[in-house]
Amino acid sequence: MKRKLIAAIGVAAMLGVSACGSDSDDSGDNGSGGGDKTLTVWVMDGSAPDEWVTELNKEFESANEGVTVKIQEQQWNGIQEKITTSLSEDTPPDVIELGNTQTAGYAVTGGLADLTDMKADLGYDSWIEGMVSSTEIDGKLFAAPWYAANRAVIYDKSIFEEAGVEPPTTREEWLDGLKKIEKETDAQPLYLPGQSWYIYAGFLWDEGGDLAVQDGDQWKGSLATPEGEAAMNFYKELAAYTNAPTDIDESTPQQSTDIIPKGDVASWIGLGWEAGGAQAAIEEAGGEADFGYFPIPGKSADQPGHVFFGGSNLAVSERSQNKELAQEWLKLATSEKWMKKYAEATGGALLPNSEAAQVTPEPGSFAEAMVKAADVGRITPVTPGWANVETDPNPIKQYMTNVLNGSDPEKAGKDADTTITERINQG
Structure with missing residues (x-):
């Protein structure tokens, strides 16, 4: 962390x-x-x-x-x-x-x-x-x-109000709201860089999948699966409402201080410190931030989306x-x-x-939205070799970029799984 x-x-x-x-x-x-x-x-x-x-x-x-x-x-x-x-x-x-x-x-x-x-x-x-x-x-x-x-979804209350959108509780409501914001306002409905892999991991867990699974004494990548593809397809649906590049993550540039304070972003997914950083940057520039927060929506209203x-x-x-x-x-x-x-x-x-x-x-508060998802919080696979997976170039990030740029999810997933499997089993 x-x-x-x-x-x-x-x-x-x-x-x-x-x-x-x-x-x-x-x-x-x-x-x-x-x-x-x-x-x-x-x-x-x-x-x-x-x-x-x-x-x-x-x-x-x-x-x-x-x-x-x-x-x-x-x-x-x-x-x-x-x-x-x-x-x-x-x-x-x-x-x-x-x-x-x-x-x-x-x-x-x-x-x-x-x-x-x-x-x-x-x-x-x-x-x-x-x-x-x-x-x-x-x-x-x-x-x-x-x-x-x-993480939770951070949104601009004034833009949501202008579009007549309420905080969603399901994926379907979330997508409908983004569509309405796109139609009714000039704002970017969602800022979502193509390589925000912690967010993708949550969608993958929603589908019942994981980034890697244990196979006997070894581990193997598991992106080239129906669950991995379903998660990436939903990510693509969200990405249809963003102007963010497909080959960067949320920290390059830092979304909270380099993107959000410039305005015209209706919502984004971030951490508590990011919400605070964006608010401080906006106020320092003479503006006023009025953020609302809601848990990342799940597939049904019964449970929010999984989070890292x-x-x-x-x-x-x-x-x-x-x-x-x-x-x-x-x-x-x-x-x-x-x-x-x-x-x-x-x-x-x-x-x-x-x-x-x-x-x-x-x-x-942000904390209220964060706590609502605490019961469905998870972490990456618990194995010493996982640290090797996250080293640059991160194969999960490359997989996401490839799919968002039009590559076949199964082929891109197999390529990523090969690298994940090799790295995660290193001593």
């Missing part, structure tokens, strides 16, 4: 820039002499609200005399290499925040402590289902989910010199009590790991 996703709270300006007690010293010092101990926790920049982490550590230190919790903030840029190195050392950080799609890769190297015996203590059975898969591999638990966020869960987990280093203390800190930080406090500190803009910890988001 990238830094800007974590900054979803920019929508309501709820997090401090730095976690209280953060330290740029990355030495992993686990002892302070005199029998006292220092518990080192790595969190990503922007993940831990000041007040939340301060109060959490105060409670933990009060219950563990002689222990000091040292929070060290890290940057997403280059973090995978940094964590890989630290986990191989004798004094790694005791607790580490990991992107949810990265966790499996660290687990198979032996760098993370096995938490399977702690399932009950950690509240495993109460975790949101879509977050659980990223914490396990081969039936063993190696992390606890911390938070997640997902971007988020983070918390794990304990296998070589931690304070493993039992680290496990206790993890247990406290991800407990219902402190997850609820976390949700409150982030204004509901990030999803905590259980429904019981969620707070009621403000009516009409």
Whole structure:
């Protein structure tokens, strides 16, 4: 999960820039002499609200005399290499925040402590289902989910009102609304770049398919399937209402700050931080943003469309010199009590790991739309090799561009599946 996703709270300006007690010293010092101990926790920049982490550590230190919790903030840029190195050392950080799609890769190297015996203590059975898969591999638990966020449709209320369109609850209503906007206004009904593959993944899950499936001990790409084609066909239907190029994604150029503030876009699909970024850019230019939000519609009104869960987990280093203390800190930080406090500190803009910890988001907010899709959130295939699939050139992106430009979906899917299969099975 990238830094800007974590900054979803920019929508309501709820997090401090730095976690209280953060330290740029990355030495992993686990002892302070005199029998006292220092518990080192790595969190990503922007993940831990000041007040939340301060109060959490105060409670933990009060219950563990002689222990000091040292929070060290890290940057997403280059973090995978940094964590890989630290986990191989004798004094790694005791607790580490990991992107949810990265966790499996660290687990198979032996760098993370096995938490399977702690399932009950950690509240495993109460975790949101879509977050659980990223914490396990081969039936063993190696992390606890911390938070997640997902995309929703962001729309210009004035344009929708001009066209007489209400927020849709089904795909059919969605397409009908876009058609009406095209007819009744001068606005671009939907900004949808051709390579927004996280959005395509949601449509694929709606159809019952997946980006890759396990085949014995191996994995194989699964875009050249009826489900993959159906998902891409729906993407094409939406793309009929956009002027966006077919060979870029939502970040090149960044849709929230480079496209939307220029105006004449009725709707787009994005994250909470993007909604906040667009609003800030519009207001900085002297304009006024009046956004509404709704979940990505599903095939029926009974359930919204599936969404990709971007988020983070918390794990304990296998070589931690304070493993039992680290496990206790993890247990406290991800407990219902402190997850609820976390949700409150982030204004509901990030999803905590259980429904019981969620707070009621403000009516009409992005968070409200995001929460409605929480039950159908999923992540990419949980296997260490998945990271290889996402490296440039991403075969899923190329597949989408090819189909949107007229290629046969089955042939384009087979080409992509060949690359996915090769990459995902690499050691």
